[in-house]
Amino acid sequence: MLLEVRKLTKRFGGLTAVADVSFGITKGEIVGIFGPNGSGKTTLLNLVAGLMPPTEGDVLWKSAPIQGRPAHEVAASGLVKTFQNPQLFAELTVLEHVHIAAHLALKRRLGWRRLATLLDPDAGNASGALNERAEQIVRLCRLDASRDRLAAEISYGEEKMLGVAMALMCQPELLLLDEPASGLGAAEIENLEAVLRDLKQHGTTLCIIDHKVGFLGRLADRAIGLHHGAKIAEGAPDEVLRNPDVVMAYLGHSRDRI
Amino acid sequence: MGQLILGQLLNGAILGTLYGIIALGVTLTFGITGIVNFALGVFMMLGAYAAWYFTDVAGLPYPLAVPCAVAATALAGLVADQALFRFTRNNLVNGLLVSIGMIAVMESVALLIFTSTPKEMHRVLPGVIEVAGFVLPKMKVAVFGLLLTVILATYAALTRTWIGRAAYAYAQNPEAAALMGVRTERLQTGVVVYSTALAGLGGALYASLYSLEPTLGSLFVLKAVEAAILAGIGSVLGSLFGGVILGITEGVGSIYLPLAFRDVYGLVFLVAILLFKPAGLFAGRK
Amino acid sequence: MKLKIGLVAAALAAAVGTAQAQDVVKIGQIEAQTGTLATYGWMGHQGANMAISEINAAGGFKVGAKTYKLELISPDTRANPQDALIQLKSMLEQQKAKYVFGPFLTNVFNGIEPYATQNNGKFLLMGGATAIHAQLGTPNRDYLMRTWNWDAGASGFGQLMVDYLKKQGAKKAAMIFQNDAFTKVAVDIYTPIFKQAGIELAVELFEPGTKDFSAPLAKLAAGKPDYLFPGYTDAVLYDIVRQATETGLFKNFFLVRGSMAPGLKNKDLIENYIAYLPKYFEQAEKTEPKVKEFIAKYKAFYKTNDFPYDQAPLCSSSCYDHVYMLVEAMKKAGTVDDVAKVKAALMSTTYNGLWNIRYDATGEAVFDFDVLHMRKGGAISATRVHPK
Amino acid sequence: MNRQAAFFAVTAVVLLLLPLVIKSDVVMTILVFAWLQGMLAVSFNLIFGFTGQLSMFHAAAFGIAGYATHLSMQYLGVGYWTGTVLGALLVSVLSVIVGTICFRFRLKEFYFAVVTLAFSEVARITVVNWNSVTNGTLGINLQEKPWLFGFKVDDTVSWYYLSLVALAVTLLVCSRVVHSWMGRCFSAIRLNDELGDTLGINVFRYKLAAFVVGNFIAAVAGSLYAYYLGSLEPGFLSIDASLGIVAMVLLGGRSSVAAPVVGAVLLVSLPHLIHFSAEVRSIVYGSILILTILLMPQGIYGSIASLLRKRHAS
Numbered sequence A: 001m002l003l004e005v006r007k008l009t010k011r012f013g014g015l016t017a018v019a020d021v022s023f024g025i026t027k028g029e030i031v032g033i034f035g036p037n038g039s040g041k042t043t044l045l046n047l048v049a050g051l052m053p054p055t056e057g058d059v060l061w062k063s064a065p066i067q068g069r070p071a072h073e074v075a076a077s078g079l080v081k082t083f084q085n086p087q088l089f090a091e092l093t094v095l096e097h098v099h100i101a102a103h104l105a106l107k108r109r110l111g112w113r114r115l116a117t118l119l120d121p122d123a124g125n126a127s128g129a130l131n132e133r134a135e136q137i138v139r140l141c142r143l144d145a146s147r148d149r150l151a152a153e154i155s156y157g158e159e160k161m162l163g164v165a166m167a168l169m170c171q172p173e174l175l176l177l178d179e180p181a182s183g184l185g186a187a188e189i190e191n192l193e194a195v196l197r198d199l200k201q202h203g204t205t206l207c208i209i210d211h212k213v214g215f216l217g218r219l220a221d222r223a224i225g226l227h228h229g230a231k232i233a234e235g236a237p238d239e240v241l242r243n244p245d246v247v248m249a250y251l252g253h254s255r256d257r258i
Numbered sequence B: 001m002g003q004l005i006l007g008q009l010l011n012g013a014i015l016g017t018l019y020g021i022i023a024l025g026v027t028l029t030f031g032i033t034g035i036v037n038f039a040l041g042v043f044m045m046l047g048a049y050a051a052w053y054f055t056d057v058a059g060l061p062y063p064l065a066v067p068c069a070v071a072a073t074a075l076a077g078l079v080a081d082q083a084l085f086r087f088t089r090n091n092l093v094n095g096l097l098v099s100i101g102m103i104a105v106m107e108s109v110a111l112l113i114f115t116s117t118p119k120e121m122h123r124v125l126p127g128v129i130e131v132a133g134f135v136l137p138k139m140k141v142a143v144f145g146l147l148l149t150v151i152l153a154t155y156a157a158l159t160r161t162w163i164g165r166a167a168y169a170y171a172q173n174p175e176a177a178a179l180m181g182v183r184t185e186r187l188q189t190g191v192v193v194y195s196t197a198l199a200g201l202g203g204a205l206y207a208s209l210y211s212l213e214p215t216l217g218s219l220f221v222l223k224a225v226e227a228a229i230l231a232g233i234g235s236v237l238g239s240l241f242g243g244v245i246l247g248i249t250e251g252v253g254s255i256y257l258p259l260a261f262r263d264v265y266g267l268v269f270l271v272a273i274l275l276f277k278p279a280g281l282f283a284g285r286k
Numbered sequence C: 001m002k003l004k005i006g007l008v009a010a011a012l013a014a015a016v017g018t019a020q021a022q023d024v025v026k027i028g029q030i031e032a033q034t035g036t037l038a039t040y041g042w043m044g045h046q047g048a049n050m051a052i053s054e055i056n057a058a059g060g061f062k063v064g065a066k067t068y069k070l071e072l073i074s075p076d077t078r079a080n081p082q083d084a085l086i087q088l089k090s091m092l093e094q095q096k097a098k099y100v101f102g103p104f105l106t107n108v109f110n111g112i113e114p115y116a117t118q119n120n121g122k123f124l125l126m127g128g129a130t131a132i133h134a135q136l137g138t139p140n141r142d143y144l145m146r147t148w149n150w151d152a153g154a155s156g157f158g159q160l161m162v163d164y165l166k167k168q169g170a171k172k173a174a175m176i177f178q179n180d181a182f183t184k185v186a187v188d189i190y191t192p193i194f195k196q197a198g199i200e201l202a203v204e205l206f207e208p209g210t211k212d213f214s215a216p217l218a219k220l221a222a223g224k225p226d227y228l229f230p231g232y233t234d235a236v237l238y239d240i241v242r243q244a245t246e247t248g249l250f251k252n253f254f255l256v257r258g259s260m261a262p263g264l265k266n267k268d269l270i271e272n273y274i275a276y277l278p279k280y281f282e283q284a285e286k287t288e289p290k291v292k293e294f295i296a297k298y299k300a301f302y303k304t305n306d307f308p309y310d311q312a313p314l315c316s317s318s319c320y321d322h323v324y325m326l327v328e329a330m331k332k333a334g335t336v337d338d339v340a341k342v343k344a345a346l347m348s349t350t351y352n353g354l355w356n357i358r359y360d361a362t363g364e365a366v367f368d369f370d371v372l373h374m375r376k377g378g379a380i381s382a383t384r385v386h387p388k
Numbered sequence D: 001m002n003r004q005a006a007f008f009a010v011t012a013v014v015l016l017l018l019p020l021v022i023k024s025d026v027v028m029t030i031l032v033f034a035w036l037q038g039m040l041a042v043s044f045n046l047i048f049g050f051t052g053q054l055s056m057f058h059a060a061a062f063g064i065a066g067y068a069t070h071l072s073m074q075y076l077g078v079g080y081w082t083g084t085v086l087g088a089l090l091v092s093v094l095s096v097i098v099g100t101i102c103f104r105f106r107l108k109e110f111y112f113a114v115v116t117l118a119f120s121e122v123a124r125i126t127v128v129n130w131n132s133v134t135n136g137t138l139g140i141n142l143q144e145k146p147w148l149f150g151f152k153v154d155d156t157v158s159w160y161y162l163s164l165v166a167l168a169v170t171l172l173v174c175s176r177v178v179h180s181w182m183g184r185c186f187s188a189i190r191l192n193d194e195l196g197d198t199l200g201i202n203v204f205r206y207k208l209a210a211f212v213v214g215n216f217i218a219a220v221a222g223s224l225y226a227y228y229l230g231s232l233e234p235g236f237l238s239i240d241a242s243l244g245i246v247a248m249v250l251l252g253g254r255s256s257v258a259a260p261v262v263g264a265v266l267l268v269s270l271p272h273l274i275h276f277s278a279e280v281r282s283i284v285y286g287s288i289l290i291l292t293i294l295l296m297p298q299g300i301y302g303s304i305a306s307l308l309r310k311r312h313a314s
Helices: A041-048 A071-076 A094-101 A103-119 A123-140 A154-169 A188-202 A215-221 A238-242 A244-252 B001-033 B040-057 B062-083 B092-114 B138-158 B162-174 B174-179 B182-204 B216-231 B236-256 B260-277 C002-020 C041-055 C083-092 C107-118 C131-137 C157-167 C181-196 C212-223 C236-248 C261-265 C281-287 C291-303 C314-318 C319-334 C340-346 D002-021 D025-050 D058-075 D081-102 D108-130 D156-178 D182-200 D204-229 D237-254 D259-273 D278-293 D301-314
Strands: A001-014 A017-027 A030-034 A058-063 A079-081 A174-180 A205-210 A222-227 A230-235 B128-131 B135-138 C024-029 C061-063 C066-073 C099-101 C124-127 C144-148 C172-178 C200-206 C229-232 C252-255 C270-275 C356-359 C363-367 C369-375 C378-384
Touching: A001 A041, A001 B040, A017 A058, A017 A103, A017 A230, A030 A041, A030 A215, A030 C212, A041 A079, A041 A174, A041 A205, A071 A103, A071 D182, A094 A103, A094 A123, A094 C061, A094 D182, A103 D156, A103 D182, A123 A154, A123 B092, A154 A174, A154 A188, A174 B216, A174 C252, A188 A205, A188 A215, A188 C252, A205 A215, A215 A238, A222 A238, A222 A244, A222 B128, A230 B138, A238 A244, B001 B040, B001 B135, B001 B138, B001 B162, B001 B182, B001 B216, B001 C212, B040 B092, B040 B182, B040 C083, B062 B182, B092 B216, B092 D237, B092 D278, B128 B138, B135 B138, B138 B162, B138 B182, B138 B236, B162 B174, B162 B182, B162 C261, B174 B182, B216 B260, B216 D108, B236 B260, B236 C212, B260 C200, B260 C212, B260 D108, C024 C041, C024 C083, C024 C319, C041 C066, C041 C200, C041 C314, C041 C319, C061 C319, C061 D182, C083 C099, C083 C107, C083 D025, C083 D204, C083 D259, C099 C319, C107 C131, C107 C181, C124 C340, C131 C144, C131 C181, C131 C200, C157 C181, C157 C270, C157 C369, C172 C212, C172 D058, C181 C200, C200 C212, C229 C236, C236 C252, C236 C261, C252 D081, C281 C291, C314 C319, C319 C340, C319 C356, D002 D156, D025 D058, D025 D156, D025 D182, D025 D204, D025 D237, D025 D259, D058 D081, D058 D204, D058 D237, D081 D108, D081 D204, D156 D182, D156 D204, D182 D204, D237 D259, D237 D278, D237 D301, D259 D278, D259 D301
Parallel strands: A030 A205, A030 A222, A079 A174, A174 A205, C024 C066, C024 C099, C099 C124, C124 C144, C172 C200, C172 C229, C229 C252, C252 C270
Antiparallel strands: A001 A017, A001 A058, A222 A230, B128 B135, C061 C066, C270 C369, C356 C363, C369 C378
């Protein structure tokens, strides 16, 4: 078990955003978590990524608790997350974004010896290899056409893809994607699916949160349904989608989202 | 000793309202324009010299000179806002630097006009009030009452009137407020000018208590910013309490500890507040 | 790059400029004219500027067969040692000035002192800064003269003032001073003088910029001193005296610097207000024709009706009289270039202008001053003191 | 890139040969001050322009180092250079303490500025009042001059070269750092520190690194400055001094490593190039500051650079 979530609960004042949720993720699988807007998906993801402490329960990453540990340590341990609304560095180009994200890879490779590269940029032969990897990821994420454009100038789809590219550059063992498909057009979603499949083939474990059930259904090996912060179903995607509770949860809101 | 401390508590509170009125301007300007306007010190100085000029040179009675001084300062504030501050909205560093440039310019202008000889206004309300053994100058008590009224009135206006609520809404969420029909530009200008008017009022009242020199505002505004942060920037009543706390800390601190370190006491207190209650002492009581 | 060319051009222009003027004696003045500490420098500039214009308007002065005019170079140091050093270098190197007045501020003096000492013998520096006192007469500092009289010593005005205070029957005094360069020295000077006179002295220092003194005043008043000894610039004196009298904490004041105005403003609440003043211009205007003439000339020169009575006494340092005195010395020495001779002449001159100024053996000015004693209601008695 | 290298080479040669052309001590003095202030501004920009933290501790670092150098020479009997290193180390330790407090508690923007300002005021007031050690407001005269390779650095020309080399080393170090992975971490923190955090960048560590490295360089600059001027005073640590540094950086430009030097040269030389009466000059100075910020937000260097780029492109 790569990640294990045990009885996770998060309350904001009187509001319970996540209620007693437990599940696990094993290496190599794609897990989809879905639920209507406001069902606590993003909060759950932030709890799992260590961005906020839970009120109760544990998150075990490779059998060790990670709650309360700072985000950069969580990322360094191989658990990386993307943002629902793309978070970028406005003044930098696409390629520069990926280079910034190369920091963890460099740290893993050289440790404290990376300080030596301040004196000699080629020390440890790291920069060449990392540059190559950055180019690779830019290509993989279909961003090569806009690699030298500023983050402020690229399309929304490219922004979201850049988020994935940066996360990939961190060499994650488990990649948490927060609504990667929201706001994307059909062609962009297709593109995204292709990229995520490529990733799976490269052995990256994925946990995707989205309310677009169709998209998740095509991609996920396993699905978890969430409603009012509680887990209402878990299993193979098509089974879960047929689960009456899930149907109720969605129909209670808006049918066209399904 | 107890008498000494109680006396300083009172005096600190009075001085604190003076910090508080400028702090209120700092807080309002920050909330609406995202700028910490150090140039409020300049407007305080303008208000002070204007009040002195209207009473001692032009011969107006002081109660008339104060509104005149406030009006003059507000006018200067409007000009400064349209010519300068308008271009630094939500840019903290540029706002800071523009206010510093403005301080350099205005202090020199004041020096040219008023020279470095301190001006001391004739006594508006001489004499003291004795209550339970405490001796307080009448004017200090009057200033205290007036400032308290203005701060509370501002608070009431912000919570009870439409404009006030619009300003509040804007400070919380500018985009939503704009969608709701709040006219951003006008609101910002209005708040900046109101803040300069408050600074002018602070200056005009200051003139009745202390001697005037061109640098008076830039020394004072630092304290006001301290007071504003102490309370938690954005809190109207907090700026009053922040000022009072600062005034009392300095007053009582100077009795027990060396006077030469007086400015440190407030700062150390401030750092402690920022570290352990980063939103300020009165956060959540907006 | 353009900037550097600009700098070079400026340097060249300055060099060319100095080559032409031969019958002009340049006087430098290195004072802070703006900022919180500018009071002394500003008045010094006003006086020197006026004296130089007067001398030039009268056709200059004759040394030997030649007639010279004066030129004043007076940049603003802004109390910044870096600017002051560059300005002094410019005066000596580019303007070839041999006589420099100032500075009054100790931090500025410290900043220019190493360079000035390197140029010992090439010029005279005549300033009022407290820190100059300690360096007078030390090796390689022949260039240094101090234009303000010292508080301590046999002819020190502080000593004479405290003696006067003792005669008033004072037993206990409280000193409240702004924490700055002069104050540190003042505490060191006055503590033994008071002790010797048998007057107990309590001391409180405050940060520059303080306006509300109620806390320290209340604290000092708790020790029940007879006299408050506040210092020392008018900027704080007005507030200290007002706040001390308004609440009835103090009724007696003793000052070694600062003006009479704060006392007069509160004259009905004060018993005694004793002050040292280089000259009480308000009274001297009536009794001394020279002073009357000076005030009239000042008003005409600066086209103002406001004579700065409070600040004019500061003209006793590096100011009006000292320019005339320097010209006298140049005439007496028969040279405008030989700095050593001019200094010797200065040291042996007693100049009789607004003040009677002479230098003691170390090169420190000794001049006559007024001890003023204001009593309740504002009656002032002035005693002119001629130190030994 | 080649054009840039050529530009720097030419600049370096011109600056090295300058003392042969300029015989004016005044101009050389202005340049020495400009190089040392430039060093200070460049180091400040590492914290402010590149990492995005408006530190008000810089003048304190500058001033404390001067005092520490002097005191270690006096009480430990070490030479000037050892004293400078000790001073810079002391400043580094203080920076670690101040930085740890500020960054652990996640103080940002204005709050960071205020707290660092508070610490620097505490330092200044301590210097003012610790008379037995600092001689308080009277300041200290520094008689000694540094020795280097058997030469006493005494006259203006040798100080010119020393300060120029110190500035060049500063520029080199800062540009190496800024253009390395560490500089990328700084950019990440400046532009979006939350994102940097989720990408595995230890925000605390790199903020602290920028703060300590910047203050270390400022300390060396302070020690050189004090011994060139030949005196120390509490004014070195004042708020005005800190604001002066910010002004230099904004005037020059904050987006490149060398740009603050332009600001430093301007602000140091301007008072001696413009001859207005004292009050008017202050008005001119303030107006220049306001106009630069409003009309040239990238600073002078940045504006000229982007102008050249545009012309080059068209």
